[in-house]
Amino acid sequence: MDVSFLGGPHPQRGVGVVAPFDFALDRELWRWVPAEVSLHLTRTPFVPVEVSLDLARLVSEHETLGDAVRALNAVAPEVVAYACTSGSFVGGVAGEKAMREAMTRAGALPSLTTSGALLDALTELGARRIALVTPYTVSVTQSLEEYLAEAGITVTDRAFMGLTRHIWKVPYRDVADMARRAARGHADALFIS
Structure with missing residues (x-):
């Protein structure tokens, strides 16, 4: 930790993270965060549904997101991120945009x-063809492929677990x-969901 002589630790920049109730990968987030950034996590309420398209829709409802962002406002993050891939692609490109707008309005x-x-x-990488790895069922994986196709991205190969x-x-x-199996074709990039 970088500590000034008398002033204590340097101020940290805050990033608010809204995660679904079943997100247990907090350590994964912290692995990639620079020392000057603090993550402030909150979770959506528990829903007794297995990982599915229904669950993805339930954990990404605008009212739920708004409540989570308002809770994060107490620590004044500079930005808020929704850390649920399936919850953010299940409504397509327009649904993802509407989620961001709802979160911005709430905070x-x-x-x-x-x-x-x-x-x-x-877009930054110029990747238009990707290989895809997911832990999801076939229906959730197909929903991700539809989201990508809507954005002009072609999935060349895939591997999924059906969890x-x-x-x-x-x-x-x-x-x-799984990544090795999926990346055998002619993809510009590999995405592991």
Whole structure:
């Protein structure tokens, strides 16, 4: 920790994170955060539904997102991110945009989603053809492919696990094996959801 002689630690920049109730990968987020950034996490309310398109819709309702962003306002983050890939692509490109707008209205600050950031990253890379790895069922994976197609992205190859719960328990080795299988074609990039 960088500490000035008398003033204590340097101020940190805050990033608010709205995660679904079943998100158990907080450590993954912290791995990539620079030292000067603090993550302020909040979760959506519990919904007794397995990972599915229905769950993705329930954890991304605008009222739920608004409540979460208003809770994060107490710590005054500079930006708010919605950390649920399926929840942010399930409504298509227009649905993702509406989610960001609802979050921005609730907190009067810039907002982004995992799926929106994915499209921004692919644009930055100039990637139009991607290989795809997901832990999801076939229907959720197809919904992601539809979202990408709507944005002009072609999925060249895919690998998915068909999981309906405990996604955070998938070992890195399994993910790496799936990535190797999916990245055999002529893709510009690989996306691991």
